[in-house]
Amino acid sequence: MFRFIVRRLLQMVVAFFGTTLIVYALMFAGQGDPIQALAGERPVTAAQRAYLTEKYHLDATGVGGFFYRYFDYISNLLRGDLGESLTGRSIGEILAAAWPVTIKLALIAIAVAVVFGVTAGVLAGIRRASIFDNATLLLTLLVLGIPTIVLAPLAQYFLGVKWQLFPATSGADPDFYALLLPGIVLGSLSLATALRLTRTSVAENLRADYVRTARSKGLPRRRVVSVHVLRNSLIPVITFLGVELGNLMSGAIITEGVFNIPGVGFNLFRGIRTEDGPLVVGIVSVLVVVYLVSNLVVDVLYAVLDPRIRYE
Amino acid sequence: MSQHAVQPTPASPTPPGGHLLELRDLHIEFRTGEGVAEVINGVSYHLDPGETLAVLGESGSGKSVTAQAIMGILDSPPAHVTSGQIRYQGRDLLTLPEEQRRQVRGKEIAMIFQDALSALNPVFPVGWQIGETLRQRLGMSRSDARRRSVELMDLVQIPAAANRLGDYPHQFSGGMRQRVMIAMALAMEPKVLIADEPTTALDVTVQAQIMDLLADLQRNLDMAMILITHDLGVVADVADRIAVMYAGRIVEHADVRSLYRAPAHPYTKGLLESIPRLDQRSGKLTTIPGLPPNLMDIPGGCPFHPRCRYVQQVCLDVVPHDLVLGDGRTSACHFAQEVRDDRAR
Numbered sequence: 001m002f003r004f005i006v007r008r009l010l011q012m013v014v015a016f017f018g019t020t021l022i023v024y025a026l027m028f029a030g031q032g033d034p035i036q037a038l039a040g041e042r043p044v045t046a047a048q049r050a051y052l053t054e055k056y057h058l059d060a061t062g063v064g065g066f067f068y069r070y071f072d073y074i075s076n077l078l079r080g081d082l083g084e085s086l087t088g089r090s091i092g093e094i095l096a097a098a099w100p101v102t103i104k105l106a107l108i109a110i111a112v113a114v115v116f117g118v119t120a121g122v123l124a125g126i127r128r129a130s131i132f133d134n135a136t137l138l139l140t141l142l143v144l145g146i147p148t149i150v151l152a153p154l155a156q157y158f159l160g161v162k163w164q165l166f167p168a169t170s171g172a173d174p175d176f177y178a179l180l181l182p183g184i185v186l187g188s189l190s191l192a193t194a195l196r197l198t199r200t201s202v203a204e205n206l207r208a209d210y211v212r213t214a215r216s217k218g219l220p221r222r223r224v225v226s227v228h229v230l231r232n233s234l235i236p237v238i239t240f241l242g243v244e245l246g247n248l249m250s251g252a253i254i255t256e257g258v259f260n261i262p263g264v265g266f267n268l269f270r271g272i273r274t275e276d277g278p279l280v281v282g283i284v285s286v287l288v289v290v291y292l293v294s295n296l297v298v299d300v301l302y303a304v305l306d307p308r309i310r311y312e
Numbered sequence: 313m314s315q316h317a318v319q320p321t322p323a324s325p326t327p328p329g330g331h332l333l334e335l336r337d338l339h340i341e342f343r344t345g346e347g348v349a350e351v352i353n354g355v356s357y358h359l360d361p362g363e364t365l366a367v368l369g370e371s372g373s374g375k376s377v378t379a380q381a382i383m384g385i386l387d388s389p390p391a392h393v394t395s396g397q398i399r400y401q402g403r404d405l406l407t408l409p410e411e412q413r414r415q416v417r418g419k420e421i422a423m424i425f426q427d428a429l430s431a432l433n434p435v436f437p438v439g440w441q442i443g444e445t446l447r448q449r450l451g452m453s454r455s456d457a458r459r460r461s462v463e464l465m466d467l468v469q470i471p472a473a474a475n476r477l478g479d480y481p482h483q484f485s486g487g488m489r490q491r492v493m494i495a496m497a498l499a500m501e502p503k504v505l506i507a508d509e510p511t512t513a514l515d516v517t518v519q520a521q522i523m524d525l526l527a528d529l530q531r532n533l534d535m536a537m538i539l540i541t542h543d544l545g546v547v548a549d550v551a552d553r554i555a556v557m558y559a560g561r562i563v564e565h566a567d568v569r570s571l572y573r574a575p576a577h578p579y580t581k582g583l584l585e586s587i588p589r590l591d592q593r594s595g596k597l598t599t600i601p602g603l604p605p606n607l608m609d610i611p612g613g614c615p616f617h618p619r620c621r622y623v624q625q626v627c628l629d630v631v632p633h634d635l636v637l638g639d640g641r642t643s644a645c646h647f648a649q650e651v652r653d654d655r656a657r
Binding site: 218 | 385387418427430433434436444445482496497500
């Protein structure tokens with residue numbers, strides 16, 4: 001296990017450099033004049049131009065110059081300095097403000113998926129082919145079929161604007177209540193998948209030989225289901241939810257956009273729209289790390305949950 | 313199919329207190345989307361304290377279903393017990409409420425299964441699984457259950473048992489895993505042990521060890537045992553009596569010695585002949601022609617008639633009664649005596 005983690009960490013280093021390089025290249029390769037992009041519509045004096053060229057090593061041209069600037073960027077990054085966005089704000093500060101909001105949103109979404117998805121999935125799995133099972137199948141297919149770009153504005157319009165049950169948008173520093181509706185919308189997709197996964201897993205495990213053994217020991221049905229079946233059924237579900245939490249932590253561009261939530265996805269989207277190269281690359285670099293770490297945690301968790309899994 | 317009800321048969325006289333376990337004319341069907349499969353069609357057998365009954369038959373003959381019906385662990389749906397009795401110590405288990413039925417399970421009648429790897433829960437240590445029965449049913453403390461689990465693992469001869477409590481099923485060899493399974497079944501000191509093909513998934517040498525262990529345990533703990541198998545070689549040394557099943561019926565019921573010496577049902581005869589023999593090197597292996605019947609459409613008359621070499625017109629028309637032969641055996645064949653006396657093998 002220790003060797004596995006070390007190897008994975010080494011792989012993560014490679015993956016980190018690879019992804020940041022690609023994103024850095026894509027973001028800056030197409031840019032015409034970065035100094036003009038930085039300045040926007042205002043004129044740039046010769047002195048300013050000379051200063052910025054010096055500062056960002058823009059005099060180095062070609063592939064060599066690109067890598068020169070990339071390693072500049074990476075070495076700053078490794079020192080913990082994410083640089084400044086084109087608007088002059090520290091990217092580190094932007095992320096520090098955005099992340100708590102996104103994490104809150106992600107936790108609400110996961111909680112919704114766990115509480116409703118897993119519970120309903122277990123019930124549907126136990127009562128296979130019942131009305132409840134079929135009803136959840138229909139509902140989950142519906143939810144999985146509607147894209148967030150449709151679901152989020154619908155929820156916002158009906159629950160937020162028309163019936164005014166929830167705030168329609170959240171302000172600069174949203175509280176729990178303001179994040180509840182976006183959280184539910186965001187979580188509904190994870191909920192649907194978690195429900196289907198749990199249902200299938202429970203139904204499958206209920207037919208397993210070890211369940212027959214547990215019953216032949218004279219254990220009450222409640223214990224057979226809640227201990228033997230659940231412990232096995234939840235292994236894939238927890239793995240899924242772990243990966244899902246990692247995904248949600250990297251921000252939900254659509255949901256945050258629709259509900260005007262100042263989270264990571266919101267800032268990332270703004271960065272892309274305004275062609276703010278440093279901001280996009282800065283956020284993506286951090287997202288890559290979050291994603292890699294959460295995947296490693298899930299892999300380790302998987303081995304903890306299922307003793308048959310052995311990593312060499 | 314039921315123009316002739318098969319009567320319960322006295323293969324040995326009923327003791328004054330009744331048999332320990334007795335099945336009377338058990339009928340079970342599986343109701344599926346494709347139709348109704350008549351899986352058990354009037355099975356009757358009994359078990360007395362301390363004896364071993366072997367139930368023999370091919371896959372699909374209903375031997376495991378019968379055992380699971382005794383345990384009360386059939387999945388319903390699709391399985392439905394349509395008639396018959398399963399009497400344990402004079403009580404019909406089928407009429408008991410589930411809660412009382414559960415009390416019998418594991419404590420009075422325990423069962424071990426074919427493939428111990430899938431029959432044990434993969435995510436719990438074996439010590440926990442053995443101890444679970446003790447903690448849940450006897451209210452033992454964690455440490456008492458642990459101590460008792462080690463004793464049980466010692467009893468089934470698992471080396472260094474105390475060190476292996478925390479190991480998971482996949483960390484054991486096939487034979488050791490089956491021993492864990494046996495230890496678990498013995499936890500409540502049952503009076504009846506049902507072993508459902510306990511050696512099928514094992515190597516031949518390990519098979520012999522497990523059979524020896526079961527025979528020893530049965531003797532030392534004075535349990536009655538139902539040994540379910542399709543392997544005639546396995547039962548010869550261990551069983552007292554044999555019941556041969558075909559298409560959900562007992563076709564022949566006899567003590568081991570007489571059955572091996574002179575089978576009185578063509579199916580049993582066919583099974584015995586299909587054992588490869590070392591002294592006959594030449595030629596192909598003997599087999600029974602044809603396939604077991606589709607249980608959704610069992611042939612009329614004697615269900616074995618399409619595969620039988622003694623078949624006559626009467627076999628196609630009339631379901632044979634259990635014929636009681638002179639030596640306390642029964643055979644559900646119209647020509648049981650002829651078959652028994654036909655020594656041409």
